[in-house]
Amino acid sequence: MIRRPVDTGDPDRLYTVTGGRSRADDAFDLVTLVVSECAPTAGMQSEHARILDLCRHPTAVVEIAAELKLPITVVRILLGDLLAMGNITARHPRAAQSVASLPDSALLQEVLHGLRRL
Amino acid sequence: MGSAVSELPSRRTPLADAAETGLKIVIVGGFGVGKTTLVRSVSEIRPLNTEEVMTQAGVGVDETHGVAAKTTTTVAFDFGRISLNERMVLYLFGAPGQERFWFLWDRLFSGTLGAVVLVDTRRMDDSWYAIDRLEHHKTPFVVAVNRFDNDPSRYSLDEIRQALALPEHVPLIDCDARVRSSGKDVLITLVNHLYEQAMTREMTP
Numbered sequence: 478m479i480r481r482p483v484d485t486g487d488p489d490r491l492y493t494v495t496g497g498r499s500r501a502d503d504a505f506d507l508v509t510l511v512v513s514e515c516a517p518t519a520g521m522q523s524e525h526a527r528i529l530d531l532c533r534h535p536t537a538v539v540e541i542a543a544e545l546k547l548p549i550t551v552v553r554i555l556l557g558d559l560l561a562m563g564n565i566t567a568r569h570p571r572a573a574q575s576v577a578s579l580p581d582s583a584l585l586q587e588v589l590h591g592l593r594r595l
Numbered sequence: 596m597g598s599a600v601s602e603l604p605s606r607r608t609p610l611a612d613a614a615e616t617g618l619k620i621v622i623v624g625g626f627g628v629g630k631t632t633l634v635r636s637v638s639e640i641r642p643l644n645t646e647e648v649m650t651q652a653g654v655g656v657d658e659t660h661g662v663a664a665k666t667t668t669t670v671a672f673d674f675g676r677i678s679l680n681e682r683m684v685l686y687l688f689g690a691p692g693q694e695r696f697w698f699l700w701d702r703l704f705s706g707t708l709g710a711v712v713l714v715d716t717r718r719m720d721d722s723w724y725a726i727d728r729l730e731h732h733k734t735p736f737v738v739a740v741n742r743f744d745n746d747p748s749r750y751s752l753d754e755i756r757q758a759l760a761l762p763e764h765v766p767l768i769d770c771d772a773r774v775r776s777s778g779k780d781v782l783i784t785l786v787n788h789l790y791e792q793a794m795t796r797e798m799t800p
């Protein structure tokens with residue numbers, strides 16, 4: 478497939494970046510923190526390389542999407558690839574592990590402490 | 596939209612290496628109600644924006660149909676963040692209250708701690724829908740009235756509570772989205788509310 482110039486919103490581009498896949502890895506929440514386990518390698522898909530570069534420090538999925546100017550779904554697909562290759566680790570949010578599990582008072586207390594220090 | 600996206604990745608402020616828990620709070624309201632302003636006033640980074648696309652048939656549609664045949668919906672939203680401590684980071688999302696946005700709620704905002712409904716008293720109708728949807732999604736929320744200087748009405752909070760048919764247990768407060776301390780108070784009001792709910796739950800056998 479011929480790689481088209483990068484331009485958000487072009488469906489062809491999304492198709493190219495993801496190799497035509499549309500099923501995202503739902504394990505990645507917007508605020509899952511991603512950490513690189515290795516440096517980008519030569520010949521790696523450029524989006525994969527950029528993610529590994531960004532995630533030398535923990536970086537939320539939503540920040541990766543904003544930096545790469547790619548929709549969340551596309552980023553989730555790319556992260557699924559990197560996870561499968563063992564190139565990243567993911568720190569998933571506690572609160573989002575199940576829709577029904579509400580945050581406990583101890584967690585909320587910590588949030589309050591943090592906010593009061595602002 | 597799109598113009599606020601950072602162009603200098605090298606100038607990003609990274610999170611602490613110990614950061615392990617991401618948390619979400621959503622600020623929802625009608626157009627121009629001050630969502631981005633509120634996010635900006637409390638965020639440690641300049642608000643960034645991003646988007647989610649969705650095909651008509653939903654994600655994971657049969658791949659044999661091909662991309663071109665699908666109609667896509669795009670929802671854009673912006674966000675900021677607050678590092679609460681070395682381990683915990685809170686993301687604040689400013690999200691539009693229109694219909695197509697709620698379609699994506701579960702995919703984007705399941706597991707959110709809670710929401711702030713930002714209200715402009717000159718366009719209170721916009722808030723109805725958001726309140727209704729949050730109740731539907733069982734997301735706890737507070738309502739914050741962003742007071743604009745040129746609002747001639749100056750409805751009291753009691754009048755606004757009535758107009759929105761807001762139950763007594765939902766906190767309702769005034770704010771000025773441009774002011775950091777005011778934005779901080781809004782967040783504390785929400786998390787306090789969540790804390791009290793959690794305490795009640797934990798006390799009830």
Ligand SMILES: Nc1nc2c(ncn2[C@@H]2O[C@H](COP(=O)(O)OP(=O)(O)OP(=O)(O)O)[C@@H](O)[C@H]2O)c(=O)[nH]1
Pocket residue numbers: 624625626627628629630631632633689691741742743744745770771772773
């Ligand atoms: N006077 C006054 N102006 C405000 C206040 N909050 C926001 N504004 C102004 O109102 C305008 C809209 O604010 P935004 O924060 O962009 O609103 P928004 O909800 O993000 O708007 P959209 O994303 O376009 O829906 C901006 O020009 C703000 O400077 C406020 O409390 N008082």
Ligand SMILES: [Mg+2]
Pocket residue numbers: 630631632673689
């Ligand atoms: Mg905005």
